[in-house]
Amino acid sequence: MTDGPVILEMRSITKVFPGVRALDRVSMQVRAGEIHAICGENGAGKSTLMKVLSGVYPYGTYEGEINYLGEEVRFKDIKSSEHAGIVIIHQELALIPELSITENIFLGNEVKGSLGIDWAEARRRAVDLLARVGLDESPDEVIKNIGVGKQQLVEIAKALSKNVKLLILDEPTSALNEDDSAHLLDLLRGLRSRGLTSIMISHKLNEIAAIADSITIIRDGKSVETLDVGAGGVDEDRIIRGMVGRSLEARFPEHTPNIGSTFFEVRDWTVEHPQVPGRLVCKGSNFHVRRGEIVGFAGIMGAGRTELARSLFGRSYGRYLGGQIFIEGRPVTIHTVQQAIDHKVAYVPEDRKALGLNLLDTIQDTVVAADLRRISKRSVIDPDAAYLAAERYRKALNVKANSVTEGVVKLSGGNQQKVLLGKWMFPEPDLLILDEPTRGIDVGAKFEIYGLINRLADAGKGVVVISSELPELLGLCDRIYTIFEGAITGVVDRADATQESLMRLMTGAASAATH
Structure with missing residues (x-):
């Protein structure tokens, strides 16, 4: 916790929806120049509290008082909170894919000149803002052509263009890979060193423990406690104890697999990118799933995990070039999603x-x-x-x-x-493909979903889990395939798998015999 003055105090905030008390007399304080984290299980009220603060839920729709920079504020909409220097970046990014970076940064906050919008000045300011967030992209680049990690940085640049004093980030790293997440956290540290105050909602407790100065925990719509990270003793287990009201002794349920025979097999599966002729997103992929088995797929962002899953599920992604699916040893043709369902295959998208x-x-x-x-x-x-x-x-x-x-x-x-x-x-279904099944959800809900996956496997189903979190794959799966640039580079049994061995295979630095 920093020794700066309190710049925000929310007192006894209560927000009621029909039949649901989402917030029940929640209070919190944020000090100048700190990164203040808000943690809690899904449905605890974190995002609702931030929507109250930012004017998404305007004054009059909630009870309680908000003091900001020493004065009570009563925001009637987002525009009024932004005018005061409070800017929120929601989990679902509010960027328009067809517009350029410059156009997105100044959308609704245009740089005016004598004859309308001064695009030359807007572009110059965009270059400066992109440099501040460490993004080496042309300001004329169209948003849809850059990755989600870079889009997150554009959102922060957009916030900085509004002279932000208090930046609110709702799950800023939930859709990012490890490198992009690390870059974003470093950026937040840099902004903190220049005096910017941030509030961050995240389920990634390791990131919270590493970056936050203080942590407010909300449980069932009530503020439970605020932890001072600088005082020591705050780790992931301590945060979890506050969130769920008890210790989670293990992150994964105990499970003894009962694996049967192979019932689903893919041979030489090859798929071309839907918009880029000649670019293969699946390169002769081979894998199999046995009954009662949980099979993981690991790969860095863009490696081709999702493309493989969607192309298998009724050819719903890319242009099929070749390969065969076998179910119970017999070749089957799955051209549509309905045919996939008829063959007892299901896919839960990312x-x-x-x-x-x-x-x-x-x-x-x-x-x-x-x-x-x-x-x-x-x-x-x-x-x-x-x-x-x-x-x-x-x-x-x-x-x-x-x-x-x-x-x-x-x-x-x-x-x-x-x-x-x-x-x-x-x-x-007999085969359930789960693409990032626990992204953006809390540890308690994750534990429930892990238990559900285990029960499906115990019922003789085959489960495929695609995840960007290597600890999740290591704690849950019986075998783990790795993908690099559209090709399966190896498969490792759970007993032999480590984060290091998987990372080598995920980056093309090594290969392992499939079995």
């Missing part, structure tokens, strides 16, 4: 909001969407059967919602992920 969920749907409609035939009679949906099916998965997955008729959009990220899992468990 981007749950863009590819997995319709946020306008209810929990019930989402859970049954992948196999309407199961709850239909003579091609007519039976609403009672749909309700009972959705309610069964709501209870089995411990989805925190009052009813399955509730909208998916109202759920926390972790509960949305559980609903998405329920959607693809409902068709009762």
